[in-house]
Amino acid sequence: MALTGLDIYKKLPQTNCGECGVPTCLAFAMKLASGGASLDSCPHVSQEAKDALSEASAPPMREVTIGQGDNALKIGGEQVLFRHEKTFFNPCGFALVIDDSMEAAEVDSRLESLKKMRFERVGYELKTDLAALKCSSGDKSSFAGLVEKVKGSCDLPLVLMSDDPDVMSAALDVCGTGKPLMASATPENCDAMAELAKKHQCPLVVRAGSVEELSGLTDKISKAGVQDLVLDSGSRDLSKTLENLVMMRRSALKKKFRPLGYPTITFPCQETQDEMLEAIHASVYVMKYGGIMVMNNLEPWSALPLFVLRQNIYTDPQRPMQVKEGFYDFASPDESSPVLVTTNFSLTYFIVSSEIESSKRPAHLGIVDSEGLSTLTAWAAGKFTAEKIAAFIKKSGIEDKVKHRKVVIPGYVAQIKGELEEELEGWEVMVGPREASEIPGFLKSWQ
Ligand code: SF4
Secondary structure, eight states: OOOOHHHHHHHSOOOOOOTTSSSSHHHHHHHHHTTSSOGGGOTTOOHHHHHHHHHHHSOSSOEEEESOGGGOEEEEOOOOSSGGGSOOOSOOEEEEEEETTSOHHHHHHHHHHHHHOEEEETTEEEEOOEEEEEOOSOOHHHHHHHHHHHHHHOOSOEEEEOSOHHHHHHHHHHHTTSOOEEEEEOTTTHHHHHHHHHHHTOOEEEEOSSHHHHHHHHHHHHHTTOOOEEEEOOOOSHHHHHHHHHHHHHHHHTSOOGGGOSOBEEOGGGTOSOHHHHHHHHHHHHHTTOSEEEESOOOHHHHHHHHHHHHHHTSOTTSOOBOOSEEEEESSOOTTSOEEEEEOBHHHHHHHHHHHHHHTOOEEEEEEOOTTOOHHHHHHTTSSOHHHHHHHHHHHTGGGTOSSOEEEEOGGGGGGHHHHHHHSTTOEEEEOOSSGGGHHHHHHTOO
16 A cells, blocks of 8 residues: 555654755655655665655565667656656567467568668667567477577567467577566466566566456565566557556656556557557557557557657657757868858758758757757747857857858848847857748749
C-alpha cells in the first residue's frame, strides 16, 4: 500500500531547511508521494527513515536497460499516463524477429535490414533497436548457433525468445555479458528462468495468461531477487492487449501497484500474418503503452511511419526540438558566399536548410538560439531580436570567414532591419523571403 504525503512527512527531519529544493518538508513529502521527487534529494534523512520510505521513494515504474554500450535500450521509468501531463522519458523499442528455422539467406537478409533500417529526421536518427532471436526448432545448439551468428554481425541488443531454460542457458552462454532480454518466464518455468536471469544479470520477460496471474508471478520473481522485469500480459489479440496495457499502466502509476510497475513487451508479429495489420497493431502500442514491439516485418514503408510516430509521442511537449546554435555550411561556402540567419526551431532549420541545399548555392546559415521557437513566435517572445542576432554574429567568428558584411534576415522579421544595422556596425542587413520556398530564387540573385 502506497504511503500518503503525511505518512512520509512524519519520517522526515521536519526542519524545513529547503536543501532539497522545496521550501518545506511537507511540500517535499507531497512531491515524493506523487512520484515527483527522489528521497536522495534530502541530505538529512536518517537511514531508518530511508528504509521505511524505500517503497514510497521508488519510481512507480521501473526503468529497465537491455544490452550494453551506445546501443543499449532503456524502457520504462515513465511517470505519467499522458504525455501532455509532463513527458514520456524512454522511447519504446522495435525488435525484428530472426527465427532459427529460417533459411540462411533469410537470416542474412534480416541482418542486412537491421543494419540499413536507419532514417534521419529533424537531426535525430530513427532505427530498429533490437534483434529478437526466436527458437522454433527446440534445438539448443541450433539456437546458440543463430545467437553467435547475429552477435558477430550486428551490434544491437538481443531478445532471446524461448521458454525452455536449457535452450535459454545455452544462448546466454554465447551472449556473455551482452545483457540480452530473456523471453520468457512463465508459471511453469519461472524458477529456472529466474535463476538464469540472476546468474547472467539479464532482464527477464514475465508472461502469464492474465494480468492478475502476471502480477502474482512478478511478485514471486522479484522476491526471488530479479528486479529487471518486462511484462507480457499473454494476450495476442489487439483489443485485449490494449486493454491489458492500459490496465497495467494505470495500476502502476495511479495505484502504485508494484507488481505491475514494469515496462511492457508486445508481439504484433504473433497477432496477424498481414504486414499492414501488423504495422497498425504496432502503431496502437506505440501510443498506449508498449515498451517493445516485436515485429516480423519491418520494411521501409512500415518502419518510417512507425519510427516517426514514436518520435512524436516521445518528444517532450514542453521543449520544442532544437538545433545547436552556430553557423552551418552549405556547398562549401567561401568568403563571398551569403550569410543568412534564422531561429533554432528544428522544423525551421530543416525547411530552410533543405531549400538552401536544393538551390545548390553555397551559403553560411547562422542558427540563433531562440529556445526552439519559430521565427515570428521567437521575435514576439523577445528571443530573436536585433540584440540577440548581433551578439550571435559577433561571437560566431563569421566575420573572419567572409570578406563582405551583408547578413540576410527572414522576411517575417523585416521590422528589425534598422535596429540590427545599429547593433551591427559596418553590416548591411538584407531582408530575405518570408517563405522558405523562395530562398533558392533569392540565392540565385545573390551578387
Ligand atoms: Fe526537509 Fe530534508 Fe527538504 Fe530539508 S532537505 S526541507 S529536511 S525534506
